[in-house]
Amino acid sequence: MPTQRDLEALAERAGNLLLARGDWLATAESCTGGWIAQAVTAIAGSSAWFDRGFVTYSNAAKEEMLGVPHQTLISTGAVSEATARAMAEGAIAKSRAQWAVAVSGIAGPSGGSAEKPVGTVCFAWAGPDGVEAVTRHFPGDREAVRAATAALALSHLITRLEGATGSA
Structure with missing residues (x-):
């Protein structure tokens, strides 16, 4: 399981690239409850590259704060690539950021189903090069799922930033 120090190292690397x-x-x-933003803001000087974080735990918050379409939440659920994609796009639209990461998942210990078991997390990364969404399944307890989610969110953001060319 990634430690807070691991997450902060990833956040610092992403911050340097940004x-x-x-x-x-x-x-x-959603499922991380601000853990990604916490790792980011643990980095001194992050105010030069981190605009804001949205913690949208409820469906209403996803709709109101990020503009996630109600129909998306009804048809695909809060834990879906379509919702994560809309969350990332909404984070860019409602901020001055060029890059966004969004996560929505089932950290457990309850709330899972046969189709979406505990540990299912949907991610989306939005940037000048478009939006990418994926679904992953993580083992472990609630803390392990949330830590792994924050780590993947930041590490793939780094990959996207390293692959991007020029400025936005």
């Missing part, structure tokens, strides 16, 4: 580009990051979090 700062070099002159770009901003926003987060849209």
Whole structure:
């Protein structure tokens, strides 16, 4: 399980890449409850590249704060790539960020189903190069799922930033 120190190292690396580009990051979090934003804001100087974080735990918050379409939540559920995608797009639309990461999942210990078991997390990363969404399944208890989610969210953001060219 990634430690807080691991998450902060990833956040610092992402921050250096964002700062070099002159770009901003926003987060849209559900199952992590702001853990990604917490790792980011643990980095001194993150105010130069982190614009804001949205903790949208309820469906109403996803709709009101990020503009996730009600029909998306009804048809695909809160834990879906479509919802994560809409969350990431909404985070960019409602901020000055060029980059966003969004997560929505089932951290447990309850709330899972046969179709979406505990440990299911949907991610989306939005940036000048488009939006990408994936679903992953993590083992372990609630803390392990949430920590693994924050780590993957940040590490794939780094991959996207390293692959991006030029400034936004």
